[in-house]
Amino acid sequence: xxxxxxxxxxxxxxxxxxxxxxxxxxxxxxxxxxxxxxxxxxxxxxxxxxxxxxxxxxxxxxxxxxxxxxxxxxxxxxxxxxxxxxxxxxxxxxxxxxxxxxxxxxxxxxxxxxxxxxxxxxxxxxxxxxxxxxxxxxxxxxxxxxxxxxxxxxxxxxxxxxxxxxxxxxxxxxxxxxxxxxxxxxxxxxxxxxxxxxxxxxxxxxxxxxxxxxxxxxxxxxxxxxxxxxxxxxxxxxxxxxxxxxxxxxxxxxxxxxxxxxxxxxxxxxxxxxxxxxxxxxxxxxxxxxxxxxxxxxxxxxxxxxxxxxxx
Numbered sequence: 001x002x003x004x005x006x007x008x009x010x011x012x013x014x015x016x017x018x019x020x021x022x023x024x025x026x027x028x029x030x031x032x033x034x035x036x037x038x039x040x041x042x043x044x045x046x047x048x049x050x051x052x053x054x055x056x057x058x059x060x061x062x063x064x065x066x067x068x069x070x071x072x073x074x075x076x077x078x079x080x081x082x083x084x085x086x087x088x089x090x091x092x093x094x095x096x097x098x099x100x101x102x103x104x105x106x107x108x109x110x111x112x113x114x115x116x117x118x119x120x121x122x123x124x125x126x127x128x129x130x131x132x133x134x135x136x137x138x139x140x141x142x143x144x145x146x147x148x149x150x151x152x153x154x155x156x157x158x159x160x161x162x163x164x165x166x167x168x169x170x171x172x173x174x175x176x177x178x179x180x181x182x183x184x185x186x187x188x189x190x191x192x193x194x195x196x197x198x199x200x201x202x203x204x205x206x207x208x209x210x211x212x213x214x215x216x217x218x219x220x221x222x223x224x225x226x227x228x229x230x231x232x233x234x235x236x237x238x239x240x241x242x243x244x245x246x247x248x249x250x251x252x253x254x255x256x257x258x259x260x261x262x263x264x265x266x267x268x269x270x271x272x273x274x275x276x277x278x279x280x281x282x283x284x285x286x287x288x289x290x291x292x293x294x295x296x297x298x299x300x301x302x303x304x305x306x307x308x309x310x311x312x
Contacts, residue, residue, distance in 0.1 A: 032260035079169025130157035180205025270296030
């Protein structure tokens with residue numbers, strides 16, 4: 001196994017290496033929940049390594065590479081448990097694809113997971129501000145001038161998705177919430193209904209669940225990422241597209257128990273691990289890029305002081 005470096009502490013472990021090779025060494029049926037954001041085919045290139053899935057010629061080459069990992073993700077997942085994949089559809093360009101439009105990257109991922117044995121469990125659409133996208137990407141279909149010029153060229157912004165897959169079988173460790181959700185994660189005001197010890201009358205939990213069960217999440221803080229938390233540290237490594245911390249926290253609350261082992265084969269700067277440890281889970285992460293790995297270790301180490309502040 002090609003592990004370049006590793007850091008193992010009480011509640012987490014980070015491995016610097018190839019996710020395919022590291023995942024092969026994880027015992028069968030040992031992961032309670034996986035959550036990660038894979039490289040978006042060739043949209044972003046993180047390194048020049050041939051082991052980097054983002055360093056590919058196109059969607060077909062990425063799919064071939066990714067398939068090697070998905071089989072082992074199925075093997076290590078406990079029966080009846082879940083895997084959540086953060087993704088988006090990808091813009092097609094005239095120079096790269098021969099047409100202007102959208103490529104169904106989300107659908108390609110779902111079909112790959114199903115081919116490996118997973119069941120398509122659920123899907124969340126995460127709303128993104130189209131004006132912010134227009135300014136950032138200069139996408140012509142989002143330009144207001146298209147309304148007067150030729151509105152057949154107008155389109156919508158691209159949302160994020162959380163695609164969740166389930167491994168067939170009976171879950172040996174049910175995820176029990178007792179009285180239900182006691183805390184709300186999001187940007188809108190918390191439900192005002194009082195919390196009670198009776199699950200039947202605990203309307204607070206009902207209201208929280210209604211927001212979490214919504215097929216579209218409008219109420220997560222779009223800017224709540226580790227990059228923003230590190231904004232004052234100029235030397236910190238910046239991740240191109242860090243996963244949203246509110247989204248991770250909600251998924252952990254929905255689909256894992258305290259003490260569960262959470263896995264990310266594309267750990268980046270450690271966003272999934274950071275939230276997992278703060279939520280009382282254990283975390284195993286793999287990252288190929290050295291600078292991201294080093295920053296992930298620093299972020300995971302910082303959870304100790306975060307927890308001390310929380311319980312002070």
